[in-house]
Amino acid sequence: MPPGGIAEQPVSPPIWLTSDYLYEGLEHYADVINERRPGFVYGRYGNPTHVALHRVLASLDAAEAAWSFASGMAALNTGLTSLLRSGDHLLAQRTLYGGTFALLTKVFPGYGIDVSFVPAEAEEVAAAIRPNTRAVLVETLANPTFRVSDVAGIGKVCAQRDVALVVDNTIPTPYLFRPLELPGVTLVAHATTKYIGGHSDLIGGSVTGSRELMDRIRHLAIDQGTTAGAFEAWLALRGVQTLALRMSRQCATALELARTLAGHSKVAEVGYAGLPAHPDHERAASLFHGDRYGAMLAFTLRGGFEAGLRACDALQVARVGSSFGSLRSQVCHPATTSHRQLSAEERTAAGIGDGLIRVAVGGEDPADLIEDFLQALEKA
Numbered sequence: 001m002p003p004g005g006i007a008e009q010p011v012s013p014p015i016w017l018t019s020d021y022l023y024e025g026l027e028h029y030a031d032v033i034n035e036r037r038p039g040f041v042y043g044r045y046g047n048p049t050h051v052a053l054h055r056v057l058a059s060l061d062a063a064e065a066a067w068s069f070a071s072g073m074a075a076l077n078t079g080l081t082s083l084l085r086s087g088d089h090l091l092a093q094r095t096l097y098g099g100t101f102a103l104l105t106k107v108f109p110g111y112g113i114d115v116s117f118v119p120a121e122a123e124e125v126a127a128a129i130r131p132n133t134r135a136v137l138v139e140t141l142a143n144p145t146f147r148v149s150d151v152a153g154i155g156k157v158c159a160q161r162d163v164a165l166v167v168d169n170t171i172p173t174p175y176l177f178r179p180l181e182l183p184g185v186t187l188v189a190h191a192t193t194k195y196i197g198g199h200s201d202l203i204g205g206s207v208t209g210s211r212e213l214m215d216r217i218r219h220l221a222i223d224q225g226t227t228a229g230a231f232e233a234w235l236a237l238r239g240v241q242t243l244a245l246r247m248s249r250q251c252a253t254a255l256e257l258a259r260t261l262a263g264h265s266k267v268a269e270v271g272y273a274g275l276p277a278h279p280d281h282e283r284a285a286s287l288f289h290g291d292r293y294g295a296m297l298a299f300t301l302r303g304g305f306e307a308g309l310r311a312c313d314a315l316q317v318a319r320v321g322s323s324f325g326s327l328r329s330q331v332c333h334p335a336t337t338s339h340r341q342l343s344a345e346e347r348t349a350a351g352i353g354d355g356l357i358r359v360a361v362g363g364e365d366p367a368d369l370i371e372d373f374l375q376a377l378e379k380a
């Protein structure tokens with residue numbers, strides 16, 4: 001029963017904006033903090049708002065348990081360090097979110113964690129596993145190329161070789177894909193900042209997995225101080241209610257835009273696995289539910305970098321923006337912004353051409369958005 005003797009359940013869960021709690025006495029407090037009795041002790045250990053969010057996140061990911069974090073990076077940091085020790089090797093996909101690439105190349109080596117990069121294909125992963133490889137990290141849909149990783153094949157390799165597999169599923173979301181349903185997948189991470197929150201109003205992350213591993217991750221999140229704030233947990237809980245509605249609309253518009261761009265004379269290449277001609281189309285169709293392929297795509301104009309910049313600046317419905325995942329359509333130029341941490345050689349190896357434009361499709365009227373791209377391409 002909610003506090004204050006109110007029998008009616010609120011439709012919208014309350015936000016528990018309290019950092020700490022009062023107890024009946026010393027014994028009560030000792031029982032709760034020693035986990036002999038259920039209860040709450042301190043904000044960093046989670047509160048009832050977190051519990052409500054964790055139930056939803058676990059259910060969406062078909063996981064036994066979930067934990068929410070102060071950011072997607074906090075989720076990846078705690079999730080990965082729950083599996084890795086000094087002297088271990090982490091094998092990661094070459095095309096990664098820029099912040100993750102920075103964590104793996106700038107921070108982990110200082111703690112004695114060796115990191116190497118491979119394309120997200122089963123054979124390449126199998127060949128690169130070393131005796132000290134403890135974990136493999138992939139993003140289902142690589143940002144910003146939107147190639148589809150071989151999560152099923154890599155899962156089989158990881159299961160055979162007894163290596164943990166962490167899947168960053170931020171871009172497909174559980175609406176399209178639930179990696180934990182595949183053999184060999186150990187943990188799923190999301191930046192809830194993006195589609196789960198869905199409104200560009202919070203920074204947050206999540207990790208889901210088995211109860212046993214999530215217990216370890218919960219304790220590590222407490223020790224590392226990476227747990228989500230209560231208000232952000234509440235915003236994620238509020239936003240996630242419309243995940244399916246938003247994704248359904250945004251994926252449908254993205255497919256329409258991808259088709260329009262692919263048929264345009266000024267466009268050299270479109271990165272969107274929903275197009276039947278895309279090299280990953282069949283893989284995407286086998287992994288993703290409901291003939292949907294995500295709300296993000298990339299394109300390159302025949303006129304290259306300069307033409308791409310002119311087109312982006314001419315957009316009026318979509319805007320140049322730094323992130324994605326909300327109802328607002330945003331475009332960006334990864335080589336000079338989100339993926340600036342990579343050297344030119346690293347970008348080439350990751351397939352991020354200098355002329356590549358990333359599009360995050362929002363919830364605007366599809367006809368307005370497509371018309372906007374067509375008028376911008378005229379000016380490119």
Ligand SMILES: *Cc1c(COP(=O)(O)O)cnc(C)c1O
Nearest residue numbers: 071072073097170191193203204
């Ligand atoms: C945004 C993002 C992250 C990091 O999330 P933050 O909330 O910005 O820390 C990690 N992975 C992917 C795929 C992302 O898009």
